[in-house]
Amino acid sequence: MKITIIGAGYVGLTSGTCLAELGHHVTCIDMNEDRVARLRAGEVPIYEPGLQELMASNIQAGRLLFSADTVDGAADADAVFIAVGTPSLADGDIDLSFVQDAARGIARVIKPNCVVVVKSTVVVGTCKALREIIAEERGALDFSIASNPEFLREGTAVRDFLEPERVVFGSDDPRACAVLEQIYQPLADRGVTVMRTSNANAELIKYSANAFLALKIGFINDVANLCEQVGGDVSAVAAGIGLDTRIGSAFLSAGPGFGGSCFPKDTRAFAATGRKHDAPQGLIETLIEGNEARSRMLAERVLRELGSKANGATIAVLGLAFKANTDDIRDSPSLAIIPWLQKAGCRIKAHDPKAMTEAAKQLDDITFCDNAYDAARDADGVIVLTEWDEYRHLDLAKIAGTMRGALLADYRNLWLPSDMTDLDLTYLSIGRPTVSRASAAVQVAKPASRTVERAMTATSSAG
Numbered sequence: 001m002k003i004t005i006i007g008a009g010y011v012g013l014t015s016g017t018c019l020a021e022l023g024h025h026v027t028c029i030d031m032n033e034d035r036v037a038r039l040r041a042g043e044v045p046i047y048e049p050g051l052q053e054l055m056a057s058n059i060q061a062g063r064l065l066f067s068a069d070t071v072d073g074a075a076d077a078d079a080v081f082i083a084v085g086t087p088s089l090a091d092g093d094i095d096l097s098f099v100q101d102a103a104r105g106i107a108r109v110i111k112p113n114c115v116v117v118v119k120s121t122v123v124v125g126t127c128k129a130l131r132e133i134i135a136e137e138r139g140a141l142d143f144s145i146a147s148n149p150e151f152l153r154e155g156t157a158v159r160d161f162l163e164p165e166r167v168v169f170g171s172d173d174p175r176a177c178a179v180l181e182q183i184y185q186p187l188a189d190r191g192v193t194v195m196r197t198s199n200a201n202a203e204l205i206k207y208s209a210n211a212f213l214a215l216k217i218g219f220i221n222d223v224a225n226l227c228e229q230v231g232g233d234v235s236a237v238a239a240g241i242g243l244d245t246r247i248g249s250a251f252l253s254a255g256p257g258f259g260g261s262c263f264p265k266d267t268r269a270f271a272a273t274g275r276k277h278d279a280p281q282g283l284i285e286t287l288i289e290g291n292e293a294r295s296r297m298l299a300e301r302v303l304r305e306l307g308s309k310a311n312g313a314t315i316a317v318l319g320l321a322f323k324a325n326t327d328d329i330r331d332s333p334s335l336a337i338i339p340w341l342q343k344a345g346c347r348i349k350a351h352d353p354k355a356m357t358e359a360a361k362q363l364d365d366i367t368f369c370d371n372a373y374d375a376a377r378d379a380d381g382v383i384v385l386t387e388w389d390e391y392r393h394l395d396l397a398k399i400a401g402t403m404r405g406a407l408l409a410d411y412r413n414l415w416l417p418s419d420m421t422d423l424d425l426t427y428l429s430i431g432r433p434t435v436s437r438a439s440a441a442v443q444v445a446k447p448a449s450r451t452v453e454r455a456m457t458a459t460s461s462a463g
C-alpha cells in the first residue's frame, strides 16, 4: 500500500516508520521544513527509544520518505493518515484547526478512491465534519473517510505500535474498512485483535480509553492522600486491589498527577464533549479538578516541610519530563510545581536526562545541571518528579552528604521508606509514611515482606 502521513510528530513519525516496517511504502509530510530536512538527514527530532534504528533501516530499504510538500507526497497515496496536533482550547474543547487545515491541504491532491484516515485524537463527529470540508474543497470526488485512533505511549511508542493490544478503526464506508484491514493485516497475522467499528464509535473509544486510564491514576492518588493521613501505604493498597483481575494492576502508580500531551487535554475534551451534548461527565470533571490541584498541593507539602526557610531555599528538581523515557514536557507536573515553589521564593536547580532543552523554553530562572549530584549539591531540598531509571540508582548517601538541607521529596516513590532510616534525610513520598530525620527509626514500620514491597515499587512505577 502507498501511505502518506500528514504530521511527522510523535505519532506521525512513529506510525509512519512502523507502517513502513510492516511493508508499506510511506511518505511522512510535515509543514515544518526544518524538521523535514533533519528527517531526510536521518536525524530523529524527538527522543523515542528504538525509533532511530527502525527509521534508518526503512529509509535504507526505500520504504520511508519525507517531504514538506503535500502535493508531492499525497497525490498517489491509497491512504492518507492525518496525524497532526489537536491541542486544548481555553474552554477545554480541542482545537481542530490543524486537522481541518490538513484536510483542506490534501483535498485538492488526493486521487479517487483514496481513504483519508484520521489518526489524530478528535472528538466524536470530527470525521463527519472533515468529510464535508474535503467535499467542499474538492467538489465531486469519490473518497472515503475513517477514524483510526492511536494508543501508543511515548517512551514505548515503537513497541506499542508494532505489538499493540488492539488496533481499532471505524468507518461507515466498507471500502475504507477493506483498505484499513489490508494495512493492518501484518499485525492481524501476528495475532493482534483488529477491531472494526463505526466512525463515531472509534472516536469515542479513544477518549473513553484515556479518560478511564486517567481515572485509575486520579483514584489511586486520592487513595494515596488518605494513606498519608491514616498511616497506610499506597503501594500495598495498589498491589492488593490490582490482584483482582477486574481491577488490574496497571496504571495504579500514585505520583505527582497525570501529565503529558494526552491525558490532560483529552480528559478536558471529553468533559467538554459531554457538556456540549447534554451528557455531563461528572467523574471526569472532578478528576480534572483534582489533578490540577495536585501540583499546588505537592509544592505546598515541600514548602511546609521547609517552614520559615522556604523563602530563599534552593530546591533541586530531578526530572522535568512528564514521565520517563521521553523529552516531552507538555503538561508535565514540573511545569506547574516549579512556578509554585518559585512564587514562594525558592531558587530552582534542575536536571533531566532528556528534557532540559524543551524545559528551558518554558521555565524561567532555572539553573540547569549536568547531573543529579550537581543539582543536589548545596540544595535545601530535592524533589523527584520523573521516574528516570538513572535516578533509582543514585547514591543517596552521597547526595545527603553534599546537600545544605536534608529534605528528599520522592514524588515518584522510587525508593522505600525503610531504606531511608540510616540516611541523614527527611524523606517524603506519595501515600507512604514520612521518614523524619530526627526519629527515622521509630516512625517507619518494617514491611512484612521486603520482597513484596520491592516488587510493588518496581511494577507500580512501570506504568
Ligand SMILES: NC(=O)c1ccc[n+]([C@@H]2O[C@H](COP(=O)([O-])OP(=O)(O)OC[C@H]3O[C@@H](n4cnc5c(N)ncnc54)[C@H](O)[C@@H]3O)[C@@H](O)[C@H]2O)c1
Residues within 6 Å of the ligand: 006, 007, 008, 009, 010, 011, 012, 029, 030, 031, 032, 035, 083, 084, 085, 086, 098, 101, 102, 105, 119, 120, 121, 122, 150, 151, 152, 153, 154, 261, 262
Ligand atoms: N503523543 C502521543 O503519545 C499521542 C498518542 C496517541 C495519539 N496522539 C494524538 O495524535 C495527534 C498528534 O500528536 P503528536 O504528539 O504526534 O503531535 P506533535 O505536535 O508531536 O506533531 C504534530 C506535527 O504535525 C505537524 N503539522 C501540523 N499541521 C500540519 C499540516 N497541515 N501539514 C503538515 N504537517 C503539519 C507539526 O509541524 C508537527 O510536527 C494528537 O491528536 C494527539 O492527541 C498523541
Ligand SMILES: O=c1ccn([C@@H]2O[C@H](COP(=O)(O)OP(=O)(O)O[C@H]3O[C@H](CO)[C@@H](O)[C@H](O)[C@H]3O)[C@@H](O)[C@H]2O)c(=O)[nH]1
Residues within 6 Å of the ligand: 121, 150, 151, 152, 153, 154, 155, 210, 213, 217, 250, 251, 252, 253, 254, 255, 256, 257, 258, 259, 260, 261, 262, 263, 266, 322, 323, 460, 463
Ligand atoms: O500508573 C500511572 C501511570 C501513568 N501515570 C502518569 O500518567 C501520564 C500518562 O502516562 P502514559 O499513559 O504512560 O503516557 P502517554 O504517552 O501520555 O500515553 C497515554 O496517552 C496516549 C495519547 O492519547 C495514549 O495513546 C496512550 O495509550 C496513553 O497511555 C504520565 O504523566 C504518567 O506519569 C501515573 O501517574 N501513574
